[in-house]
Amino acid sequence: MRSKTIFVVLLTIVLIFPSLFLNAALNEDAAKDSGGNAANGEYKSKDEVIYATLSATGEKEALYVVNRFEVTEPGQIIDYGPYKNVKNLTDTEEMEQTDQKVSFEASEGEFYYQGNLENQSLPWDVSITYTLDGKQTEPQDLLGQDGKLEITINTTKNENVDPVFYQNYLLQVSLTLDPTIYNNISAPNATIANAGKNKQISYTVMPENNGNLTLSADVTDFELNGIEISAVPSSMSIETPDVGEMTGEIETLSDAVNEINSGVAQLEDGIKELNTGVAGLADGSQQYSNGISEVNQSSTELVNASNSIKDALTKMNQSLKGESGEMDLSQLTQLPEGLSEIGSGLNETAAGLMTLQKNYVSAFNALNQAMEQIPENNITEEQMNALYNSGANSDVVDQLIETYKAALTVKQTYENVKEGFLAVEETLNSVNGTLTTMSGSINTMAENISNSLAKMDTAGSLEQLQAGIAGLSENYQQFHGGLVNYTNGISQLANNYSELNGGIAELSNGTSELANGAGELHNGTSELADATSDMPEQIQTEVDQMMDEYDKSDFDPVSFVSDKNDKVKTVQFVIKTESIVKEEEKTEEVEEEEEQGFWSRLVNLFS
Structure with a gap:
């Protein structure tokens, strides 16, 4: 049975390998020029994806780059980068590395290789802090803890790296939270979405901006999967919004503010005139109050003098009545x-x-x-x-x-x-x-x-004199009574007018404050009118500036690893922090794999 198997293998080799050897020879001849040197290949574009792992607090731990080439002409391709080592991800061809120069043979189509970086830094510095119940805590000490958790993620510009990435790339920071662990999640300025049974928390940091991201939640038996950070060029073209309708409304608002300012100016003038009139009224009222007080103070003397005249007329009348016949x-x-x-x-x-x-x-x-x-x-x-x-x-x-x-x-x-x-x-x-x-x-x-x-005629004259004095005495009695009533009224008027005068004085103070307030109001509306007079132009200018700031559509990608690399189409960053999770006990079975050559692998295909 075994001899039969060997026969089949040998027969297969005879049938297959001549064509393999022939094709290999032809390819080798095609890959060499007339001088016997390898021919230079051509590629249409190159993509770089930078993978980085960070500690739970944001320190860099590992960094490598996956380079992708779209090869249009097979042959030798030259690339550059300060790699510690490189690895072919496309085929089994060896790659040559001399200092920062990498060369390899590539066939037409896509070619991938990985380069590990040791001393290279990311364009962003990342710092992550954890606070449990108000106390900053190291990540490893949080595992399995309960309480009020707050995570702060800060991203800042790395001054030691080409600023082109900080200026043109936006960062997307994502956390995946298990609802059985995290409750009452609060993430200002973040997007919260469902990702299966978990909650996906996503933040965006715009180009040329530092990130200050916070998340808080109630945690039970703390664990956290790695925080993912991706950086891509903000190369999308932003269409300038049409602000014509808004600026038209703002212009209407500006006209209305001008009309309000004119109205307030008229109001201020009117209040000033009112204040002047009330001030005059207060001065006149004070003079009247002083005068009526003086009259009131003189009333006692006036009543006493009138009383003396009344008594004298009474006595004169009585004298004429009693003694006129005996005079x-x-x-x-x-x-x-x-x-x-x-x-x-x-x-x-x-x-x-x-x-x-x-x-x-x-x-x-x-x-x-x-x-x-x-x-x-x-x-x-x-x-x-x-x-x-x-x-x-x-x-x-x-x-x-x-x-x-x-x-x-x-x-x-x-x-x-x-x-x-x-x-x-x-x-x-x-x-x-x-x-x-x-x-x-x-x-x-x-x-x-x-x-x-x-x-x-003495007798007749005395009778007329007596009658006149008697009438005068009687009328003066009535006059004196009226004078007493008059002085009492003056006293009441003086007392009551004192309160009225105080009210007029307070009114004058009030109108004075009102005039001052109207003046301040007019100053405010004048400033508002000045500020809004060119508001439509200001809005258009602000919109244009914002568009210029965030429109990176004219950005030309550059290589992250070396400025000698050309035809760079895209450069992306994929960054992830280490997870803070409980270790599971695993039984690892290590199988020693015998290194097999080509013949062994070929034999295994038929065994």
Whole structure:
């Protein structure tokens, strides 16, 4: 049986291998040029997918790249990268690596190989912290714990890596949570979706932005699958939105704000006028209040004076009623005679003053002449000393000097009072004339009284006087009562108006504050009007800036591993943190696999 199997194998080799050897020879000849060297292959594009594993807190642990080529011409392909080692993922052909240069033989179609990186960093620094019940906790210490969990994921720019990826790539951060472990999930700015029985929490970090992502939940028996982070170029083309309708509405709003501002300006002017009027009212009210208070304070004096007049009229009326029949008017006939005697005495006094005036003038003229004869010589101190030194009798000299000084004093004093002496004459003339006039008036009065007494009906006149005084007294009683009522009203008015005046003062303060508030309101609406006047243009500008910021449609991909690589079509990053899960006991069966050659594998196909 065994010999039969060997025969079949040998027969198969005979039938198959000539064609295999022939094809291999032909391919080898085609892959070489006339000089015996390998021909250069061509590829249309290259894709790079960077795989990274991080610790549970975000530190890099492993990093490798899967390179994909779309080969259009078979032959030798050259690629570049600082790989620690490389591995062919397409066939069993060996790959050559010299420093950062990688070369390999590729057939037409897709070719894959993996390159492991050791000292390369990601374009983003990732930091993950865990807090349980408000206390920061290491990931390994969280396993199996219960409580209030908060996870914070921070992504920032790595300054040591080409910024082109940070500037043009968006990050998608995803966590898969088991609902039997996580409850009351809160993830601001994240999308929460169902993924089978689990909850999928997804965040997006835009290009040129740092991520500050938080998640909180109540956990029971904590476990966490690895956090996944993917980075892809934000190369989608964003269509500019049509903001015409919105800017039209904003322009309408701007016009409305301008109208409001104009209305507030008019309101401010009106309130200012109102405040001015109320301020004037307050000033006038204060003056009126002061005046009515003064009138009220004078009311007591006015009532007392009126009461005195009332009492005097009452007494006068009573006197006329009780004594008018017994009044003796004979003494009235003596009044003209007494007045005549007074007039005569005034005439005699005037005559005496006339004589006095004449004598005074004569005496004054004599005095004036004597004073004018006193010389006005000015004797100096030196002249007086010379007189003493001349040998004259010093006593006589003393008398002469004393007389000289006294004469000067008298003359000076006279000059000072001379105007008074001159006025005496005029005063005497005026008094004399006045006395003469008074004498004539008194004599005329005496003559008129005498004539009136001769013609007067005494009894009738007294009856008329009595009746008039009685009527006046009665009417004044009523007047006094009205005056008392008037003063009481003034007192009440003064007291009540004090409160009214206080209210007007408060009104004035209120309108003043209202005017200030209207001024501030107008300032605010003016600023609002200024701010919204060009709002449509501002909105369009902001939209354009946002479009420029997020529209990365003109981005040309570059290689992550080497700037020498060309025809790069896509570069993507797939990043995952280690899971925090319980280890399961497994029985690993290690099978030693005998290294088999081509012949052994071929024999196994038929065994």
